[in-house]
Amino acid sequence: MKLSVFTVAAPDMTPEELCEAAAAAGITGLEWRCKDTPDEVRKERPSFWGNNQCTISPDAAEEEINRFRGAAASHNRQAIAVTPYLNCGDVEGTEQVMRLAKRLDASMVRVGVPTYDRSRPYGELFVQATNYLREVERLALDFGIKALVETHHVTIAPSASLAHRLVAPFNPDAIGVLYDPGNMVHEGFENYRMGMELLGPYLAHVHVKNAGWQSSSPGETADHLKPVDWKSGWAPIANGVVPWKQVLTDLKAVGYDGWFGVEDFSGTFDTRTMLRTYAHQMKLWMEEIQ
Template sequence: MKFAAFSGVFAAHSMQEAMLLTKQLGFDGIEIAARGNHITPDTSPERITEIKQLAQTLQLDIPALAGYMGGFSTASDKECAIAIDEFKRLLDIASELGASMIRVQPGGPNAFMAQDYHYTKAAYWLNLCGVEARAKGIQIVLEIHNESLVETVPSALKLLSMIEQDNIGLIHDAGNMYITDTDYGRESVLQLGKHLAHVHVKDEKRVAELGAPGTFRSLTHRGNEAFLQSRLGEGEADHQPLFDALREIGYSGWLTLECHAPFPAVERLAYDLHVVKNMLA
């Protein structure tokens, strides 16, 4: 397996600083958050060339661009068309940077509240994205994420079953799935099967209330719950069954670490990388 840092962890740093720090920490690559001061669909060709050249100099892969466009299930047709245009621009950037995956967001609401028409609409627009991505040899990845249509393995597979294009896969994210209160261990990996395209790693913990640094609120089937972003092993999302299952199936793809716990970015990424390597050993 190969390890990438999520550039969103370095949101306070420039793209160049994020890449240098990622290399110094010993990661194999960097997954770039496609918003903020790192990359956006409107980033200039000159800027993309700079990033590409630095990645080559550092021998740092860019496996994925984490897009934030989409939200197709609840957006208007006009908004969906705008999102498709943004996706096309990001697709060109991904191709230039050698990224093999682009994350797209299908939209909400939570799977337990969603209706069939939400899935139908998301599938229609994602299928169009798939056609565009196929021409570039790039895979679209949907992140299993709380407060979305694809917040569980069954709901994610339901959406994929409605899409004609087969270059659309899923990102397993145990932290998100812990929040949703759905299985994120061995069975989730086996159920995803060939649709498992990528893995995100972060830890979370249910808490009684907001207020402490790193706390946030999310809607789940239990109601509006409070959570604390944690370093790996300090929260409640046990990743060991996941890692064991990945080894069992011979997964050789990327693990992107995206810890947002209330510690300095370098410290939390170094900590999580050390823990992950020990757990995989």
Template sequence: MQTSVLTKMFGERDLRDACSVAAEVGFDAVELMGRDPHFGVETDDEQARELRAHLDDLGLDVSCVASYTGGYVDMDETECAEQLDRLERFCELADLVDCDMIRHGPRGPPEHHATDTDYDRAVEWMRRAADLADEYDKELLVEIHSVTIIESASTAREFFERVDRDNVGAIHDAGNMYISRTDFGRDSVAELGDWLRHVHVKDELRVADEALGTFEMETPAGTELFQPRLLGEGAADHGPLFAALAERDYDGYVVAECHLPPHDALTDRSIAECELAAMERLATEPTNA
């Protein structure tokens, strides 16, 4: 397992500073937030080269570029084509920072509202995206995410089998899968099999009342309220996930993505430190529940 952090966790900092903090905390890599103020599509070649030099000085790799591109299900043909243009620019930028993986997905409505037409459209455009990315030797990662057409490991597997491109795979995200009320433990890893290429970790908790960082999400149970928590302090037990990853000798990245807002008692750096410590504990002593 290699550790990484999504630079969105340092969203109030400029990207160079965010990367410096990530290195100081002890992560192996950063996943670049592919929008302002970090690594948006408007980033020019020289800025990307300067970032790569800075990362080299820090001893950091880039685990993935989180491009925020795609979303084909909700777009017309012209908008979909524009997303491919944006993806191509991210492929160029990923080359300049020495990264092979780009986050890209179809989005759309939640699984329980999605139609066959939605999945057909998503498959068609993801094939086009994959073929484009393959020209740059890039792999596209689709995050299993609440309130999209891919909320579960089983649906993700079916989707990838239909897309039928070797350079498309899954980002496992137990926090999102907890929100969606789908399995995020051992069985989800087995279900994804070789389609699992990348892992995000964050903890969440269903709550009844508003508190720090709470947000609403539509789930199969209706609209529910959630609060981001430090890893190990919410209800998304990551122990079985880490145990399953260890059993399959997973040597890819596990990426911290805590959404808990910094506040007086907890800075973005201290949140990152807590997440890395929890990740290392889970990797060393995973539970089999």
């Protein structure tokens, strides 16, 4: 089993600290968060999507690239992905991140998918996305980097089937799917194994996190004629809606042998404890399904 960490989940650690903690937990792979961090944001407290100290800039200079490479090398960790926040259609930005991934010896890059917010029809967004992925496919083959479309809520690829529809016209050696059951709690749930079987050779990577749903009025006596508002939120990996032992069983059944990347957003543990807990849980579950 190949364990990795998406560094968005380690906002309070420097690259050096993260690599040391990953090594101590038995996590081999690194998925570097990639985004510009404005100076004013750097003054804030560390946070997942704000002042994340384990983030590399898309236009990183030689010194910054060498720092991230050195952090991985000094603890014998492997960079497997660079994970940016690309907009669908940004071919220039995609090429820039692929060049960066190549410099960091990473083999995967997450690419842009249109947001779906009811302001534009799905068909129009699908055409935009496939036109972009046609250019991404070319870049991916040129750079030897696999482009990943993530199953993500509030996009046109929230489920395995919709992600498959998007990537199916393209070479699976160039474009694959980042399968994220935690995101599918918010939107996009389908039978896990069915989705994996549909994805077939496009199943390229898996993210490990969890989430759940809660009523806006917990504990109140139900009025069965009044609609209840429900809200989804992050949960510890073992405690959310996703039955991870079943998901791992299904992944084994379809022959998945890729990476499992943690991105626990629950805030239940400090970062070091989260990494150790993740590695321990995954190993226990995999032993149980042998």
